[in-house]
Amino acid sequence: MSNSPQIPFNKAYLTGKEALYIQDVLSGEERLSGNGKYAKACQSFFEQRYGIKKALMTTSCTHALEMCALLLDIEKGDEVIIPSYTFVSTANAFALRGAKIRFADSLSDHPNVDPKSIHSLITPKTKAIVVVHYAGYPCDMNAIMEMANEQEICVIEDAAQAIEGNYKGKALGSIGHLATFSFHETKNIQCGEGGLLAINDAEFIERAEVIWEKGTNRSAFLEGKVDHYEWVDLGSSYLPSELNTAFLYGQLEEIDNIQLKRKEVWNVYKRAFEQFSDESLKSDNSPILIQEEISNAHMFYVLFEDKESRDRAIVRLKSKGFQAVFHYQSLHRSLYFKTKYEGEELQFADYFSDCLLRLPFHHEMNEDLVFQCVESLLEI
Numbered sequence: 001m002s003n004s005p006q007i008p009f010n011k012a013y014l015t016g017k018e019a020l021y022i023q024d025v026l027s028g029e030e031r032l033s034g035n036g037k038y039a040k041a042c043q044s045f046f047e048q049r050y051g052i053k054k055a056l057m058t059t060s061c062t063h064a065l066e067m068c069a070l071l072l073d074i075e076k077g078d079e080v081i082i083p084s085y086t087f088v089s090t091a092n093a094f095a096l097r098g099a100k101i102r103f104a105d106s107l108s109d110h111p112n113v114d115p116k117s118i119h120s121l122i123t124p125k126t127k128a129i130v131v132v133h134y135a136g137y138p139c140d141m142n143a144i145m146e147m148a149n150e151q152e153i154c155v156i157e158d159a160a161q162a163i164e165g166n167y168k169g170k171a172l173g174s175i176g177h178l179a180t181f182s183f184h185e186t187k188n189i190q191c192g193e194g195g196l197l198a199i200n201d202a203e204f205i206e207r208a209e210v211i212w213e214k215g216t217n218r219s220a221f222l223e224g225k226v227d228h229y230e231w232v233d234l235g236s237s238y239l240p241s242e243l244n245t246a247f248l249y250g251q252l253e254e255i256d257n258i259q260l261k262r263k264e265v266w267n268v269y270k271r272a273f274e275q276f277s278d279e280s281l282k283s284d285n286s287p288i289l290i291q292e293e294i295s296n297a298h299m300f301y302v303l304f305e306d307k308e309s310r311d312r313a314i315v316r317l318k319s320k321g322f323q324a325v326f327h328y329q330s331l332h333r334s335l336y337f338k339t340k341y342e343g344e345e346l347q348f349a350d351y352f353s354d355c356l357l358r359l360p361f362h363h364e365m366n367e368d369l370v371f372q373c374v375e376s377l378l379e380i
């Protein structure tokens with residue numbers, strides 16, 4: 001077998017509708033720039049399906065997070081609590097505005113942030129708490145919202161991976177004061193690059209539209225509320241082109257089918273694991289499965305006891321043609337941040353950095369491939 005993996009970790013799924021809607025935009029009847037027919041359709045989809053007060057399409061989840069930092073008037077001296085086990089954008093958006101980032105640890109038994117760790121970091125300077133629903137699995141939002149509301153701190157859900165996820169019957173992204181989604185090609189619903197800002201606290205809506213439109217009141221002008229538009233606040237260029245939102249709408253219309261396919265793949269992985277462990281084929285240092293529920297079938301990952309076994313599994317899977325990948329490296333230990341970090345050791349964030357492995361997950365992972373992959377992983 002060849003040394004380079006033939007089965008990639010991720011493969012973008014196309015519904016076929018993307019090209020149709022892009023063709024519609026190209027017909028010349030519609031505008032090409034942002035906030036057109038398709039952007040509005042995508043926004044209503046989010047508002048109606050997930051109970052979000054106001055949704056605004058953005059060029060990425062990273063940019064939606066940057067909008068949150070602007071909306072909260074984050075400035076030098078403010079503190080923002082962020083999990084260390086997350087993507088760099090979660091922290092960068094606030095660091096860009098001069099905030100002091102206070103990194104929280106993961107739970108001992110899940111990559112999601114530990115509310116107790118958040119609690120220990122709250123000071124009078126805390127302006128925001130950002131949570132990340134890892135693999136679409138919900139953080140303990142009751143504990144986090146209660147703590148934040150008591151101290152009048154804003155909560156932002158980085159729901160980049162969490163579309164269709166829910167917490168006690170509420171859609172993820174509809175609970176925090178603000179939330180952000182990603183449509184990067186590695187996410188369940190994608191348009192190459194794209195994102196969305198979800199506003200659940202209505203107080204932020206008007207200003208968010210200004211920040212979104214380069215710091216102008218153009219949105220109000222387009223709605224006929226003012227007779228011209230001008231510079232009224234800070235802002236930037238956060239609107240995606242209609243080509244991107246048309247593509248995205250072609251995915252959103254098929255969301256139930258896309259999710260069904262992903263859940264099938266997830267269930268096959270689960271079954272493969274169960275079958276192999278039933279047959280007592282697992283060795284002592286076999287990886288463990290901690291996902292009890294499917295959540296939104298964003299990914300399938302396993303945990304090893306130590307980094308060496310995890311790294312060996314990556315090499316072994318590669319030799320069998322499967323591309324398996326680790327995930328975040330704790331941000332407090334990153335090249336950029338480690339010399340600035342003053343907090344305690346974050347042992348669980350570090351554990352997930354070192355020991356977590358994600359398996360190939362996409363629509364082309366059929367039953368045979370999944371079983372082969374799990375078999376190679378368990379070295380049977």
Ligand SMILES: *Cc1c(COP(=O)(O)O)cnc(C)c1O
Binds near residue numbers: 059060062
């Ligand atoms: C993917 C991801 C992002 C970044 O999303 P972009 O749309 O690529 O900017 C941010 N946070 C988390 C948790 C992610 O998984």
